[in-house]
Amino acid sequence: MRIKNSRESNSPPFQDSPGRAGAQETRQDGAAVEAVIFPDAPALQERSLDAWRRLCLTCRRCSLRQEAKGVVFGEGNPRAQILFVGEGPGGEEDKLGRPFVGAAGQLLDRILAAANLAREEVYIANVVKCRPPGNRQPRKEEIEACLPLLQRQIELIDPAIIVCLGAVASRALIRPDFPITRERGCWQELDNRMLMPTFHPAALLRDPGKKKAVWEDIQLVVKLYTQICGEES
Numbered sequence: 001m002r003i004k005n006s007r008e009s010n011s012p013p014f015q016d017s018p019g020r021a022g023a024q025e026t027r028q029d030g031a032a033v034e035a036v037i038f039p040d041a042p043a044l045q046e047r048s049l050d051a052w053r054r055l056c057l058t059c060r061r062c063s064l065r066q067e068a069k070g071v072v073f074g075e076g077n078p079r080a081q082i083l084f085v086g087e088g089p090g091g092e093e094d095k096l097g098r099p100f101v102g103a104a105g106q107l108l109d110r111i112l113a114a115a116n117l118a119r120e121e122v123y124i125a126n127v128v129k130c131r132p133p134g135n136r137q138p139r140k141e142e143i144e145a146c147l148p149l150l151q152r153q154i155e156l157i158d159p160a161i162i163v164c165l166g167a168v169a170s171r172a173l174i175r176p177d178f179p180i181t182r183e184r185g186c187w188q189e190l191d192n193r194m195l196m197p198t199f200h201p202a203a204l205l206r207d208p209g210k211k212k213a214v215w216e217d218i219q220l221v222v223k224l225y226t227q228i229c230g231e232e233s
């Protein structure tokens with residue numbers, strides 16, 4: 001993975017993008033990727049997000065699955081230009097099999113509404129897809145086991161923008177030592193996608209003083225999203 005932050009990049013973020021324009025190539029490579037992640041599963045008959053979701057729902061690659069009710073794959077527009085990535089499912093998410101439906105999810109809904117973004121317009125997922133017991137942070141080995149599932153999910157959705165909600169998502173997708181407090185709000189570029197690290201909504205519930213910073217970050221996201229939509233129309 002190649003990461004640049006926006007201060008290192010001289011080019012506009014959404015010029016021609018080999019990764020995103022090469023979707024057909026990605027689909028062909030997908031079979032090999034899926035076989036590595038799930039070597040014992042029958043080959044998928046189609047390269048689609050839904051087929052990948054069904055396969056991921058059978059996942060037992062780490063011990064988190066033992067105590068979780070099920071795999072919370074994620075939800076939203078399968079062709080979303082904005083993907084929000086959180087840490088992992090909590091109790092409510094585990095119960096309902098949906099991401100961000102607890103208190104933090106309700107706050108995320110309010111942030112989306114304030115930004116004039118419909119939840120159905122974007123996609124929402126997590127770094128780990130099974131609930132860590134007691135809502136503890138996912139461990140390194142659990143993140144390592146689950147990250148390939150998210151990476152394949154990202155390829156299939158092919159979003160232009162990824163919003164990393166919190167330190168766990170930022171460290172999983174940007175770099176392991178990413179300092180969320182110091183570098184939130186600063187665009188990062190990853191494989192021709194733009195990543196915006198910001199605080200997790202749960203952090204805002206604990207410390208409402210962080211809301212202003214998140215709102216500033218989301219406004220940057222909306223600005224770029226509007227620009228992309230304008231270029232595509």
Ligand code: SF4
Pocket residue numbers: 056059060061062063064065071128129130142145146149
């Ligand atoms: S957390 Fe991820 S890797 Fe672990 S069992 Fe669940 S889906 Fe599989």
